[in-house]
Amino acid sequence: MIRRLGVASLIAVGFVVGFPAIALAHGIGGRLDLPVPVTYFIVGAGVVLVISFVALAVLWPEPRLQDGPRHEPARFSAPRRGMIPAVGLVGLLLVVGQLVPPLLGLDTDRTRPGIAPVLVWVVFWLVIPFGGVVVGNWYTEVNPWRTLGRALRVGQGERLWLVDRWGIWPAGLLLLAFTWLELVSPGSGSAVTLGAAALVYTLLMIGSMAYAGRDSGLAVFDAFTPYNRLISSISPLGRRGDGRIVWRGWLRALTVIPEWKGLAAMVVIAIGTVSYDGAAVTPWFRSAFGGLMATVPGQTLLLVSTVLVIGLAYWVASVAAARMVGDEWTARRVAGRFAHTLVPIALAYAVAHYLTLILFEGQQLIAAVSDPFALGWDLFGTAERRIDFFITASEPIWYVQVAVIVTGHVLGVVLAHDRALADFGREAVRSQYAMLLLMVALTTLGLLILSA
Amino acid sequence: MDVYFEGGQVVGQDRFSYALGEQVSVWVLSDTDEEVHVHGYDLFFTVKAGVPLEISVTAEIPGIFEVELESTHTLLFELVVAP
Numbered sequence: 001m002i003r004r005l006g007v008a009s010l011i012a013v014g015f016v017v018g019f020p021a022i023a024l025a026h027g028i029g030g031r032l033d034l035p036v037p038v039t040y041f042i043v044g045a046g047v048v049l050v051i052s053f054v055a056l057a058v059l060w061p062e063p064r065l066q067d068g069p070r071h072e073p074a075r076f077s078a079p080r081r082g083m084i085p086a087v088g089l090v091g092l093l094l095v096v097g098q099l100v101p102p103l104l105g106l107d108t109d110r111t112r113p114g115i116a117p118v119l120v121w122v123v124f125w126l127v128i129p130f131g132g133v134v135v136g137n138w139y140t141e142v143n144p145w146r147t148l149g150r151a152l153r154v155g156q157g158e159r160l161w162l163v164d165r166w167g168i169w170p171a172g173l174l175l176l177a178f179t180w181l182e183l184v185s186p187g188s189g190s191a192v193t194l195g196a197a198a199l200v201y202t203l204l205m206i207g208s209m210a211y212a213g214r215d216s217g218l219a220v221f222d223a224f225t226p227y228n229r230l231i232s233s234i235s236p237l238g239r240r241g242d243g244r245i246v247w248r249g250w251l252r253a254l255t256v257i258p259e260w261k262g263l264a265a266m267v268v269i270a271i272g273t274v275s276y277d278g279a280a281v282t283p284w285f286r287s288a289f290g291g292l293m294a295t296v297p298g299q300t301l302l303l304v305s306t307v308l309v310i311g312l313a314y315w316v317a318s319v320a321a322a323r324m325v326g327d328e329w330t331a332r333r334v335a336g337r338f339a340h341t342l343v344p345i346a347l348a349y350a351v352a353h354y355l356t357l358i359l360f361e362g363q364q365l366i367a368a369v370s371d372p373f374a375l376g377w378d379l380f381g382t383a384e385r386r387i388d389f390f391i392t393a394s395e396p397i398w399y400v401q402v403a404v405i406v407t408g409h410v411l412g413v414v415l416a417h418d419r420a421l422a423d424f425g426r427e428a429v430r431s432q433y434a435m436l437l438l439m440v441a442l443t444t445l446g447l448l449i450l451s452a
Numbered sequence: 453m454d455v456y457f458e459g460g461q462v463v464g465q466d467r468f469s470y471a472l473g474e475q476v477s478v479w480v481l482s483d484t485d486e487e488v489h490v491h492g493y494d495l496f497f498t499v500k501a502g503v504p505l506e507i508s509v510t511a512e513i514p515g516i517f518e519v520e521l522e523s524t525h526t527l528l529f530e531l532v533v534a535p
Contacts, residue, residue, distance in 0.1 A: 394514055
């Protein structure tokens with residue numbers, strides 16, 4: 001172990017020396033949010049504390065969400081199958097297609113970003129998961145790799161045991177790699193980098209599906225399959241086996257998420273990476289870690305460390321909860337049983353953090369469809385459209401950000417309360433103290449990052 | 453001079469704050485020819501080696517914006533415009 005750490009730190013030092021100073025990379029755009037005024041923070045944190053303690057006293061005494069989703073057929077039906085998969089595949093082709101102009105030696109207009117950054121960092125990474133909270137898990141249909149696998153007829157035999165053995169660890173680590181590309185990599189805004197990354201990822205997914213089958217391969221190796229499933233499980237809308245859309249009730253699908261290995265890790269990665277991005281622009285973080293922030297390996301170290309700190313906090317809460325409820329409960333088991341309760345908090349972090357990115361940078365899509373490869377085209381006459389930063393003022397954004405964080409906290413507390421009742425019974429409500437404390441800490445951290 | 457770019461290193465204040473509607477004025481000196489990109493406002497300034505350049509903008513969009521050297525995406529400073 002010690003030797004391994006030594007080698008790792010040697011490699012890290014080598015990287016630090018080898019890289020020049022770089023700007024704060026971000027997937028897209030160069031605009032950061034103005035901090036939320038401190039009064040909003042105080043009010044938000046106060047509300048969180050009060051709600052948390054009131055919740056313990058007045059929430060239901062019997063579990064109510066644990067029997068999972070209801071299946072009441074909805075009145076409306078889904079869009080015709082085939083439409084949505086085609087859209088996903090076109091999106092992937094547009095991103096990978098960014099590699100074509102440089103290969104042909106064509107000159108690109110470097111003042112135009114092309115369509116890849118906004119497709120990847122706004123549509124794919126934000127709009128699809130956040131939209132899934134409303135419409136249910138549409139990623140399974142839009143997933144371009146599934147469509148590709150179907151078209152190429154790869155992945156016929158399913159290796160179901162793979163999911164049991166590895167869980168979603170590979171997917172979680174790929175999600176971390178994806179956020180590294182977004183937050184640390186200097187090439188995150190470059191069309192060619194994104195095209196190359198998408199190509200590599202596509203080959204990886206085809207290999208995974210060929211090896212493990214379409215469902216098992218994507219469940220284990222596609223970062224976005226479990227991520228979208230987790231986030232969209234909050235949604236009251238789901239799809240039955242026969243494709244019919246059903247009402248299943250808010251949050252209910254979360255309580256029946258399989259306890260894959262790596263489930264807690266994925267939620268922790270989602271929370272940790274957003275925390276890093278939010279914290280990295282605050283003055284206190286910069287004054288503390290300014291030296292590390294100046295280099296790619298330094299930023300990588302800080303990104304991973306932030307994830308580990310959040311993971312450690314969850315582990316400590318799980319250990320404490322396990323101690324309080326008796327011998328048959330290990331911390332590992334508690335960590336698996338309560339991982340889903342952090343999903344609303346992960347979503348809230350992401351929505352609050354990325355809200356203005358969607359509103360402002362998302363507008364680039366209008367210009368980019370006219371010139372997707374930055375070749376100077378103007379297909380729809382919108383290529384010169386600039387971002388309108390005045391579609392909303394700062395105050396409504398602050399309100400929404402604080403409200404979203406507080407709501408995520410409340411949903412987390414509700415889920416944890418329900419699970420504790422189901423697993424430990426009425427007497428073991430004490431076990432909630434540890435999780436509640438963790439959630440208050442995470443929520444306060446979320447608000448603190450917004451207002452720093 | 454407010455911000456220097458010398459030998460690949462940025463030296464100077466890292467944030468400049470203005471109220472909405474004020475005139476931004478940040479002087480930059482570089483030892484190489486560079487293009488300076490003010491994000492959000494999407495303005496480009498060309499700075500010649502050894503010639504001081506004033507980044508002059510009317511602060512009309514609130515937010516925090518990165519001002520970078522376009523060629524290497526090196527952060528020069530951040531422009532803070534408070535509403």
